[in-house]
Amino acid sequence: MPQLVPPDVAFLPLLPILLVLAGALISTLLGFWVGRRTLTMINIVTVILSGASMMSLWNGGLTSFAGSLQADNAAILLGLIVLVGTLMSLLVSLDTAWRERVSFPEFDAMMMYAVTGCLLIVFSGDLIVMLIGLEIMSLAGYVLATFQGSRRAEESGLKYFLLGAVGSAILIYGIAFVYGATGTLNYAAIAAKVGSVSNLTPENVGILVGGSLLLLAGFGFKIALVPFHQWTPDVYSGAPTTTFLFLSTVVKVAAFAGMMRVFGGALTDAPGWSSVLQILTAATLIIGNTAALFQTNFKRMLAYSAVAHTGFLAMCLLGTPELGGAALGYYLLVYTLMTGAALAVVAALQRTEAGFEMGDMRGLYYRHPGYAVALSVCLASLAGLPPFAGFFGKYLAFQAAFQNGYVWISVLAAVTSVAALVYYLRPAMLMFMPDRTPAREYAHGQRFPTTFTVGLGVASITVLGILPNVWYSWVANPAIWSFLAGR
């Protein structure tokens, strides 16, 4: 009779996820008795507690479920970024949810479930945990996109669901292939197998390449990599702005964290995927940036800019895990902060969920000076202008790709960035042009939590731009990123 082995469950590394999950459950259950704003406050507290518990795990290197879940330093850094984005979304939702007609407890519950999924991806030690996290995150995301009872929201939600489901299916198929080639789902075990291709029979190499390409395509859907990006502009601009904020920061960070785990850790030495990824990255840079150039709606422009930023972030994946991981760790935080703050301003000032038209931005500086300056700082940072943190993010992405031999991608990124600068600068400059027509903003948009979020974002990108070391010294240690697959 076989010995019964109890599962290896350690709760300490699970704690950050459990705290967030507790927030989700509280929102689900207490929603019947307590108002949404109270729940949001509770969730903010759980998110902060989760962050604190994460920090206490620093350098601990704990694992649970026999390595299926690992709380290594990479997970903690990326997890903190996820929480920063969540915090910003929650704070903004305090003010704007009722205006966006999504002010019910389920909204908070779904958001927290999505964060739980995100953290599972970030902490994942094998493909199954990653997949579970991804599915939790995606399902909650589909609901979030549809929540607002409008045609636009329903359309965007349905689109997101259909394409997301296709993406997930491809991803699962990829996981099956990788399992077929290597006989394991654990990152570390896959990395060990892949590291010496001689362990694989020649037929299996083909299966491995197929699997990694399918995985790449599946992740491509989640991070909006061209040509899997078609849903992005419609979903982002069709969803309520708070949801846009959440989807474009938190969900994207988590998907990139998953990619870092899989491609930077488990499949680093697998053949094929990097040459495909560089072509997809190039296409993303070109299409994302050019398409954004032609948008007349500010919110839609930001949606395309999110696609363009996927291109820059994907450049980090082309670097060696050590350099690329550090670059990604820095860029993702900065990206979250600047996108979050920019969308917070839009959420506060827009009249309708369609966001601003470009022309509406004219003269904003003379009506809402604080928000206008903040928004232009965000745009300058998104454009990669020093002294704001976006510059170092871009710089690190260039460097990661350049030093791994992808010089042409760096040059292409530089050239396409010119389009980015034009479409970011145009609204930024419009805001400062004098204007005599009546205001087109929502007059009562400036409320404390949103202003706090915007202030937090702007202050952080300025500080991180002048003193990048504040965050970079944490993520720069190459040792963090060389064990992405676990030891």
Next chain:
Amino acid sequence: MFDPQWLPTIMIFLPLLGSLLVFVTPNRWRDEVAGFMAAVTLGIGLMIWYAGGSGLLSLNWIPALGITYSVELSGVSLALAMVTAFMSFIAVLYAARRIPNPGTMLALILAMETGLLGIFAARDLILFYVFFEDALLPSLLMLAIYGKAHRMRALVKFAAYTLFGSLLMLVSIIGVRYLGGSPTFALVDLKQNLVTGPAQTWLYLGFLTAMAVKLPLWPLHAWLPDFHEQNHDSGIPDVMGTLYKVGGYGLFTFAIPLFPDASLELRPILMGLAAFTALYSAWIAFGQKDWKRLLAYAGLSHMGFVALGVFSLNETAVIGAMYLLAFQNLYTGALFLSVGMVQERIGSLDTRVGGLMTGAGALGGLTIALWFASIAVPGFAGFIGEFSVLLGAYQVSPWLAFMAGITTIAAAAYALTAFQTTFWQARPLGSVAVRDLVHTEWLILGLPLVVAIFFGVYSAPALNLMQPAVKSVLAALGGN
């Protein structure tokens, strides 16, 4: 006693502090605060000059990335920084009087001064890039807030050109360090770990693109006329715009030492482009009917000279180029302000108004004197610069020097024609009396002129400052 190494840092960031202060001071004191900050900055510059330049201050900024905060003001960079501080002071002086409610403009002038001083002081490539881009933001805002009807087009053009160049430069910067294997981005370290072979040429080209846009060098100059035409009439943003011509300086300080083989290799082509730029833009300037566009093309022509000097890699020519680069700011800047004064009086920037001289004799007199400086009449600083450039370039390529030399004739033609049709000629019928210069306007046009004459007659102090710097930079070429 205080460590003089910190003086450049104080000089760089003092205007930025002033710019922030302007926003918190009450309206009626803003002029004084801005003027005081600009004056103190200039004073610190004089202190550094008196001490014979500052030493190199190098701190670790981002150790993980090998980026240092290295600044030094000495030699050429000190001269350029002094001129920048001086002209910023003049611009503040004029803005305070000319622009109603000038708080924002004063803040932008000071913010831009910080960027420019930083560019000249930086001795680390990334730091240089950071200041290079930082100087851009205030100039864009000046154009956006104070520009004319078609400013958006001008703005997008300007931004797209400059940023296209600078992003390629950023890739080059990454390449210079990585391929050369230098531990940091500090110039000292990079010089000891040069990239060699064809890679150097490619990196030089990336670097060159940014500088050629800023210079600007044909065919990357198209943003310049629109930029000046669409800016505010007063000419204050234009003064800051002319100070922005950091391309020549960047080529001199970074490109020659870091890419010596490539600069020798590309010398004939680049000299040709530079000479062509000088002649071509002088020709275009001749046909302009708008004072601002005329000045823009005149400036472009001067920059062709600067580029010719730098690219020739000859000691005399490079000194001349740096001399011209420094002092061109004085008289071109002052000319932009004089154009602003003309516009203030007659409401037009057209070069064919006629008869201004009858009412505004002093304005006309100072303007023509500044034009003499601009077309390099002996006795003005511009002459020493242009003459040295031609002298040096002749030793390298007589034909190109000859071609550029023709420009001086063309310059006289466009300058004098435009001046004649504006200030002399028949006074238009029914025109009202034009007010002559009043109080600070005398200083605004007079001070730059005095400095231009001083350094045209007595060039030793500036030359002594520049010569060792130029010698040390050219030493990187191993004697050409």
